[in-house]
Amino acid sequence: MPVLVLPLLAACQERLAAPADCPNLCPGGYTIRDTILNAIADGDTSFPGFLVAGQGGQLRVSWQFPVSEDRSLIQFVGRPDSLVIGDSMAPYTIDSVALEVSLVYRDTAVTGLKLFLYRLPATVDTATTFIDVDTAFTQANIVDSFVVDTGNAQRLRAVFSGAALSRVAIPAADSGVLALGVQIRADQGTGVRIGSPAGSATAPIFLTYVQLPNSDTSTVSRIITRTARFATFLPQSLPAPDPDVLTIGGVPSARAVLRFPWPAFLRDSAQLIRGTLELVLTTPVEGLPGDTARVLARPVLADFGAKSPTASDAFFVGVAALVPGQTDTVRFEVRPALSAWQGRTPRPSTFILQLAPEMGTFTRPIFGSTRTTGAVPRLRVTYARTFPFEDP
Amino acid sequence: MSLRSIGPRVLLLAVLAAIPSVLSAQSSIFGVRGLGLPGRPLTPATRATGGSFALFDGESSFNPAALAFLKAPTASFVLTPTWRHWESPAGNASLRETRFPLMAVSGPIPGTDIGVGVSFGSYADRDFRLSTIDTIMLRGAPVEVTDTIASLGGLNEIRLAAGKVFGGRTTLGAAVYWITGSNRIDARRSFADSTYLPVRQTAELSYQGFGVSVGVVHKVRQNLQVALYARTDGHANVDLDSTAVYTVDLPYTIGAGAQFKPSRHLTVAGQAVWRSWSGANSDLQARGAPGAANTLELSAGGELVRNLRRPGSLPVRFGARYAQLPFPVEAGARPREIGLSLGTGVRFAQDRAAIDLTLEHAWRSESSRYSERALTLVLGLSVHPYTGR
Numbered sequence: 001m002p003v004l005v006l007p008l009l010a011a012c013q014e015r016l017a018a019p020a021d022c023p024n025l026c027p028g029g030y031t032i033r034d035t036i037l038n039a040i041a042d043g044d045t046s047f048p049g050f051l052v053a054g055q056g057g058q059l060r061v062s063w064q065f066p067v068s069e070d071r072s073l074i075q076f077v078g079r080p081d082s083l084v085i086g087d088s089m090a091p092y093t094i095d096s097v098a099l100e101v102s103l104v105y106r107d108t109a110v111t112g113l114k115l116f117l118y119r120l121p122a123t124v125d126t127a128t129t130f131i132d133v134d135t136a137f138t139q140a141n142i143v144d145s146f147v148v149d150t151g152n153a154q155r156l157r158a159v160f161s162g163a164a165l166s167r168v169a170i171p172a173a174d175s176g177v178l179a180l181g182v183q184i185r186a187d188q189g190t191g192v193r194i195g196s197p198a199g200s201a202t203a204p205i206f207l208t209y210v211q212l213p214n215s216d217t218s219t220v221s222r223i224i225t226r227t228a229r230f231a232t233f234l235p236q237s238l239p240a241p242d243p244d245v246l247t248i249g250g251v252p253s254a255r256a257v258l259r260f261p262w263p264a265f266l267r268d269s270a271q272l273i274r275g276t277l278e279l280v281l282t283t284p285v286e287g288l289p290g291d292t293a294r295v296l297a298r299p300v301l302a303d304f305g306a307k308s309p310t311a312s313d314a315f316f317v318g319v320a321a322l323v324p325g326q327t328d329t330v331r332f333e334v335r336p337a338l339s340a341w342q343g344r345t346p347r348p349s350t351f352i353l354q355l356a357p358e359m360g361t362f363t364r365p366i367f368g369s370t371r372t373t374g375a376v377p378r379l380r381v382t383y384a385r386t387f388p389f390e391d392p
Numbered sequence: 393m394s395l396r397s398i399g400p401r402v403l404l405l406a407v408l409a410a411i412p413s414v415l416s417a418q419s420s421i422f423g424v425r426g427l428g429l430p431g432r433p434l435t436p437a438t439r440a441t442g443g444s445f446a447l448f449d450g451e452s453s454f455n456p457a458a459l460a461f462l463k464a465p466t467a468s469f470v471l472t473p474t475w476r477h478w479e480s481p482a483g484n485a486s487l488r489e490t491r492f493p494l495m496a497v498s499g500p501i502p503g504t505d506i507g508v509g510v511s512f513g514s515y516a517d518r519d520f521r522l523s524t525i526d527t528i529m530l531r532g533a534p535v536e537v538t539d540t541i542a543s544l545g546g547l548n549e550i551r552l553a554a555g556k557v558f559g560g561r562t563t564l565g566a567a568v569y570w571i572t573g574s575n576r577i578d579a580r581r582s583f584a585d586s587t588y589l590p591v592r593q594t595a596e597l598s599y600q601g602f603g604v605s606v607g608v609v610h611k612v613r614q615n616l617q618v619a620l621y622a623r624t625d626g627h628a629n630v631d632l633d634s635t636a637v638y639t640v641d642l643p644y645t646i647g648a649g650a651q652f653k654p655s656r657h658l659t660v661a662g663q664a665v666w667r668s669w670s671g672a673n674s675d676l677q678a679r680g681a682p683g684a685a686n687t688l689e690l691s692a693g694g695e696l697v698r699n700l701r702r703p704g705s706l707p708v709r710f711g712a713r714y715a716q717l718p719f720p721v722e723a724g725a726r727p728r729e730i731g732l733s734l735g736t737g738v739r740f741a742q743d744r745a746a747i748d749l750t751l752e753h754a755w756r757s758e759s760s761r762y763s764e765r766a767l768t769l770v771l772g773l774s775v776h777p778y779t780g781r
Contacts, residue, residue, distance in 0.1 A: 014490070016542070018421075019483035020522035021762075024721045025424055027681070028541065030581050030591060034531055273588045335589060382530060382588065387579045389595035390630065390637040392426050392681040 027392055031385045032273065035266075039377040041370045043259030043350075046246050047306035051253040054232030056359025057199040058104050061115070061182050061233065064189030067286045067362050068251075069236035071133055071181055072194060073124050074101075076206040076226040078176035083222055085212050092210035092222065096161035097168045099144070101182065102195035102202035103154050107289050112187035115156065115194075117143040119167070120181045122174035130234040137183050143167050155202075178206055178226070191288050191362055197228040204228050239364075245282055246367040246377070248295065249355035256367070257305060258297075260379050262341050262349035270383035275338040277318055277351065279330045279367040280375035287324030287363035294356045295320045295330060295365065299337035303348035310352050316340060318351075322365055330367070338381065419489070419519035419546075421478050421764045422727045422756055425681045426719025427599075427628075427640065427672070428546045433494040433513025436470060436748035436772035440735025441693025442711025444661040447619035447649040448609060450507055450555070451774065453494060455607035455621045455647070456565030459507030459555035465499030468774035476766045480721075482524065489519065494772075498553075505557040507565075515547035518575050536584035547573040547599050547628065561611040569603035571628060571642065601628035601642055615654070621647035621665075638679060641671035643686075643718075660694035669718035682723040689715040693733070704739035704746060713754075720758055727758035735770070748772040 020026050053059075060070040082089040099117060106113060118141045120133060144158035144167070160168050170178055184192055195202025208224040235251055246256040258277075266272075277297050287293065297318035298310035311317065318332030340347045355363065368375020423429030433453035438445045450458040451468050469492075476487040491514065498509025521542040527534045550572065555565030575597040582590040605623035612618055625642035649663030665688070672684040693711025697703045710733065717727040735750030750770040757763040 015486070015488045016419075016519060016521040017523055017540075018478045018485035018487060018521065019480065020524040020539070020541075021480040021482035021721075022524050022526070024682075024762075025421070025480060025482070025522060026524065026539070026541070027425060028579060030539065030579065032528065032530065032581075271591050271593065273583075273591060333587060380531070384581070384591045384593070387593045387595070388680075389577050389579070389593075389597060390632045391679045392676055 028388045030387060032382065033385060034380065034382045037260050037262075037379040037381065039370050039379075040259045040261055044246060044257060044369045044377060045243070045306075046241065046248065046254045046256045048241060048250065048254040049252045050255050050354075051359040052232075053234070053251050053359060054196060054230070055198065056357055057196055057202070058193040058357060058360030059182070059196045059231060059233045060191060060235075060360060060362060061184050061194060062189075062191030062362070063184045063186065065191040065362070066189065067191070067288070067364075070191065070233045071130060071137065071183060072233040073120060073128065073133060073179065073181055073231060074204050074228045075122070075124055075177060075179040075230040077229045079170065079178070079206070079208060079224055079226055080176060081172075083210070083212055083224070085220060086215060090212050092212050094165060095209040095211055095221075096159055097165060097209070098157055098159045098207040099168070099180070100155060100157045100205045100207070102199070102204070103148060103152070103156060104193040104195055104199070104202055105288065105291055106148060106152055106192040107190050107291070108152055109289060110186050110188055110190040111149070112185070113148045113190065113192070114145050114185045115148060115192065116145045116183045116185070117158065118181035118183060119143050120179040122170075122177040122179045124179050125230065126232070128234070130236050133181055133234065137181055141181075143180065193288075193291075193360055196231050196360065204231065242366075244369060244371045246279070246353065246369045247364065248353050248367075249293070249358065249361065249364045251359070253355065253358045255306070256353040257308065258351040258353060258377055259303070260349045260351075262346070266381060266383065267342050267346055269386050272335050272338050272342070272381065272383050274382040275333070275335040276380040277332040277334045278378050278380060279332075279353075280372075280377070281327055281330065282366050282368050282372060282375055285322055285324050285326045285363060285365045287361065289324055291324060291361065291363060293322045293361050293363035295322055295332070296354045296356055297332045297334055297337065297351045298354060299340050300348055300350045300352055303350045308350065308352060311337070311340070322363055324363055330365070334379075338379075419517045420476070420756060420766070421480065421762055422717045422719055422721065422758065423516070423518050424520050424522070425721060426676055426684055428516035428518030428719075430516055430667075430687075430718065431493055431514025431546070431548075433511065433549070435468060435494065435774075436735055436750040436770040437695070437709060437737060439752060439770045440709030440711055440733050440748075440750040441661060441695060442691035442713035442731065442733055443689070444649065444663045444691040444693040444711055445651065445695070447607070447621055447647060447663055448617065448651050448661065450498060450509065451496060453496060453511040453513040453549070453551050455609065455619055456553035456567040456605060457555045457563045457607035457609045457619065459498055459509050459553055459565055460505060460557045460563040461555075461609075462499050462507045462509075464776040464778060465497075466774050466776050467497045468494065468772060470494040470770065470772045472768050472770050474766055474768040476764055479763045481761055491517065506554060507556075508554045509551070511551045511553075513549050513551065515549045515571055515573070517546040518543050519546065530588065535588065538582045540580045542578045543575050545573060545575040547571055549603070555607070563609045565607045567605045569605070569625065571601035571603060571625060572599060574598040595633050598631045598634075599628045600631070601626055603642065605645070616650065616652050618650045619648065621645070638675065640675040643667040643669045643671060656700055657697050658694060659697075660692070662692040663690070665689040667718070672718075676719075677723075682720050682725070684718045685716070685720070685726060687716040687718050689713070702739070704737060704743065706736050706738055709733075709735040709750065717756065721762050722758065725758045727756060727762070729754050729756045731755070737772075744776050744778075746772075746774045746776075748774075
C-alpha cells in the first residue's frame with residue numbers, strides 16, 4: 001500500500017518552476033523605461049525664515065571661521081532669592097554653583113580648542129545684535145573656560161565655590177537672571193556646535209547648591225535648577241540671498257520649493273521602480289569639516305508654495321547626505337514620494353527641500369535652479385510599463 | 393502482494409490520499425506559448441487505451457453518441473498527478489503537479505434509449521512558472537534581473553450532451569459546449585541592485601466561447617463498431633481583467649474510430665482525430681506568439697477482461713498514442729507527443745462504485761531543443777447509485 005500512497009502524496013506538492021529559454025519561452029516580457037524630467041521653469045524658489053537662530057537643537061559658536069563668525073547667548077530662568085521650607089519662605093546660603101553646556105560637534109582636526117563662558121548683561125533678548133554683545137566678550141567677563149583636546153561630543157561642567165562664586169553672582173537688579181555668552185579660541189579658525197534648550201539632553205543648565213535654615217538649628221540642602229529660557233546665536237554677517245539659485249539652511253533657515261511636470265503615463269499606468277532627484281551644487285558645500293548634514297526632500301500634501309504642508313512619514317521623505325566641501329551632484333532616492341503622485345487622487349508633484357539639522361549647522365548648500373544654466377534640478381524616473389499579459 | 397489482494401478499499405484510499413489541498417494544474421513546455429496544452433477529458437479506462445476507446449466511452453467527455461451506451465447513472469471524477477522532466481536550452485527541471493481533467497454526471501433516461509450527461513472538463517491547460525536571469529542596462533549601467541512569470545488556469549469546457557439509439561445498431565448524439573476559464577498570470581522582476589524596486593504585476597485573462605458536436609456510433613457486426621465525430625468550437629473571446637482584448641479561433645475537430653472484439657476477453661480499438669488549430673495561427677501570431685498548427689492524433693489500444701463474470705474486476709488495459717501538438721515553442725516547428733499507457737480498475741459495493749487507475753508515460757519534443765517526459769497517474773472514481781435501465 002505505501003508503494004501506491006506515497007507517490008500520490010508527493011504529487012500533492014506543486015512544483016512548477018522551470019528555467020525559461022528567452023525569448024522563445026518568455027511570453028510577454030517587461031519593458032523598463034528611464035525618463036528624465038526637468039523641474040518646471042520658475043516653479044522653484046527658496047524661501048527663508050522658517051526657523052530663526054536658537055529654534056534648532058544646537059547653537060553655533062565660531063572664531064575666525066570663514067563660513068560664519070558666530071557668538072552664542074544663553075539666558076537662564078531667574079533664580080529665586082528664597083525657597084519654601086515648611087510653610088514659609090526662607091533665604092538661602094549658596095554653597096556652590098555649576099554651569100553645564102554640551103559640546104555637540106567640533107572639528108577634531110583642530111587643536112588648541114578652548115571654549116569660554118562670558119558673563120553678559122541680563123538684559124539680552126531677541127533684539128540683541130552681534131555688535132551689541134561682541135564688546136562684552138572681554139577677558140574681564142570670562143566666567144570659566146574648558147580645554148577641549150580629546151573627543152568630540154561631551155558635557156562640559158564648571159563648578160564655582162568660595163571666592164569663585166563672585167564670578168557668577170547675580171546682582172539684585174537682575175532679578176536672579178544669569179546670562180552667558182559662549183566663545184571659542186583655537187590654533188586655527190573653526191566652529192563648534194553646542195546644545196540649545198531645544199536639545200533636551202544637551203541643553204545648558206544652571207545649578208545652585210544652597211543651604212536653608214531649618215526650624216531648629218540644623219540646615220537643609222537644596223539644589224536650584226534653572227534651564228535656559230532664551231538662547232540664540234548671532235552671526236556677524238548674513239550672506240545675501242540669490243534668487244537665481246536654491247539655497248537651503250542658513251540663518252534664518254531657508255527651504256526650497258521644487259515643482260516637476262508629471263505626465264499622465266507616469267501617473268496612471270507606470271509601475272515605478274526607482275526615482276532619483278538630482279540637484280547640482282553650484283558651489284562646494286560650506287560647513288564645518290566632517291560635519292555631515294542631510295537634505296530632506298519632502299513631498300507636499302497640497303501645494304501652497306512656501307507654506308505647503310509636507311508628508312511627515314519618513315517613508316515618503318528622500319534623504320541625501322551632505323558633506324562640507326562636496327561638489328558632486330546630490331542624489332535623493334524619492335520613489336516612495338513619487339508613488340504618492342500616482343493614482344486617482346495624486347498629490348501635487350512638488351517637493352520641499354529642507355536641511356537637517358535645520359538650524360544650528362554651519363552647512364549651507366546652494367543648488368542650481370531652473371534659472372541656472374546646466375544645473376537645472378531634475379527627476380530621473382525608472383519605471384515598468386504594463387506587462388503585456390494578453391500576449392501568449 | 394498481488395493487485396487483487398490489495399483490494400478496492402486500498403485503491404479508494406489511494407485516490408483519497410492523492411486529492412491535494414490546493415487545486416492546481418499540470419501543463420507542458422508546449423503549453424506556454426498559445427492557449428495551452430490541449431486537455432484530455434477522458435476517463436482513466438479510456439486513457440489507458442491511449443484514448444482509442446474515447447469515441448465509444450459514454451463517461452468520457454468526447455463522443456455524445458456514446459452516452460446512449462450507458463446502462464446506469466454515473467458520477468465520475470478524475471485526477472491526474474503528474475511528474476515531468478523538462479529540458480530546454482536554458483536548463484532542465486523536474487516538475488510535479490496535480491490536475492482534475494474531468495468531472496461528469498451522466499446516465500440513461502429511465503424508460504428510454506436516450507443517454508444524457510453533463511461534464512466539466514479540461515480544454516487547454518496553461519500552467520507554468522518560468523524564471524530567467526538576465527542583465528539589462530539601466531541608467532547606463534548593467535543590472536542583473538531575475539524574471540518570473542507564472543500562469544495558473546486555462547480553458548475548460550462544460551458539456552451538455554445526449555445520445556440516442558436508432559434501430560438497435562446506430563446511436564446518434566449531439567452536444568453543446570460552453571468554453572470558459574481563466575489564466576491568472578503573475579509577472580515579477582527583481583533587481584540585483586536593491587535601489588530598484590522589484591516589479592510585480594498580475595492580471596487575469598478570461599476566455600469565453602461556445603461549441604457544438606455531433607457523433608455517431610454504428611455497430612457493423614456484433615463484434616465491430618465504428619464511430620464518427622465532428623465538432624466546431626467557433627472562437628473564444630479573450631478578456632484581460634474584464635476588458636476585451638482579442639478573439640482567437642478555436643478548431644474544428646473530426647474524429648473516426650473502430651472498436652473490434654476478436655474474443656470475449658479482448659477488445660481493441662483504433663482512433664484518429666484531426667483538429668484545425670491553424671485557424672488560431674493568425675490570431676496568436678498577431679499577439680506575438682509563434683502560432684498554431686493543425687494536429688493529428690492517432691491512438692490504439694485494448695482491454696483484456698480477465699473475468700467474464702466480473703469484467704470490471706482488474707482488467708488489463710493498454711494503449712499507445714501519437715499526437716501532434718498545436719502550439720510550438722518556435723515558429724514553424726512541429727511539436728509532437730508519443731505516449732504509452734497501462735491501466736486497470738476494480739468495481740465494488742455491488743458494482744455501485746469503481747476505481748480506475750492508469751499509468752501513462754508521454755514523450756514530448758520539438759526539434760532537438762525542447763523536450764519533456766511526463767509520467768501521469770490517472771485516477772478515477774465513479775459511482776453508480778443504481779444499476780440497469
